[in-house]
Amino acid sequence: MARRLSQQDPEIDVVEWLRGLPKAELHLHLEGTIKPETLVELSSRHDAEPLTLEAAQALYQYENFLGFLMSFKAVTERLKGPDDYELITYNMIRELARQGVVHAEVYISFGIIFYWKKTDVEPYVEAIERGRQRGEKDFGTTVLWIVDAVRHFGVEEGARVFRRAAELREKYPSIVGIGIGGDEARGPADQFRELYKEAKDAGLRLTAHAGESVGPESIWSAINIGAERIGHALAAQHDAELLEVLAHKQIPLEINVTSNIRTGCCKAFEEHPVKDYFESGLMITLNSDDPPMFGSDLLGEYVLAQEQYGFTLEQMRELAANAVEASFLDPTNKLALLQRVEQYR
DSSP states (O other): OOOOOOTTOTTOOHHHHHHHSOEEEEEEEGGGGOOHHHHHHHHHHHOSSOOOHHHHHHTTOOSSHHHHHHHHHHHHTTOOSHHHHHHHHHHHHHHHHHTTEEEEEEEEEHHHHHHHHOSOSHHHHHHHHHHHHHHHHHHOOEEEEEEEEEGGGOHHHHHHHHHHHHHHHTTOTTEEEEEEESOGGGSOGGGGHHHHHHHHHTTOEEEEEESSSSOHHHHHHHHHTTOSEEEEOGGGGGOHHHHHHHHHHTOOEEEOHHHHHHTTSSSOGGGOOHHHHHHTTOOEEEOOBSHHHHTOOHHHHHHHHHHHHOOOHHHHHHHHHHHHHHSOOOHHHHHHHHHHHHHOO
């Protein structure tokens, strides 16, 4: 009979146990994985006066959600050409592997490329594919792409993003889904209803950021347009009927605890509903969102959940299994990864 895991067991180093636990990350923005050291390298490629490490680190400081969006823009502006995207993809996979992440489904913002760079995305997709293939070969962590539209750029821009994603999926099968991020208040999900139907018909999986910086109505809208996974869902705690629906339908929630605190969407760790969601039977997964922007990563989120909210190691294994179950992996690879999680000791 297998020994029951306990974090009180003196033989178990909890952090190292969590590092070794095969983990999947479902809510991670490629552009948000740029560490200050990489930003300095990008700046040396493109800026007349390259950033110092201290100046780069200063760009990651902000006070609220809108401040975070501005910081994100300041960092991603240093992404100029396809080679920059290859660099950050490879670095991201190396960092994920260091944390014990074996699979990641990563948002890439076509909207930023279209809207800010005024150019087609395919050279950039080719670049992230080069980075993905090198990274998977060197580190073993697999990656699938979710194409993200910036919702406050408008429905027309969203249509352009999603339709290009559907076209490119034929050539690059690692593109598996679409989503909407950005400012919820300026881009309600229900505006994208027809585009989500079109994307689904094209074989793309559906996600949506919802209930991060606005109320439960945003989550209802995301569900109603067909989102299969909900990013953040912080505001669900304020709507008992919504909690019942989420639990009954087992709609996976991409929870980002540290992100919610750092952006000010949740005032304190003690007020975050992650443990309440779990105990209410919701299908939650842990994620890091934009790690260097928030001073955390997926391993850090697992350690936080165990230390701050009292999840047992068996419950941590359940959270890891949830992420695999909620992934867009094909059934064969999903089953194999689930078995790795279940057999981990």
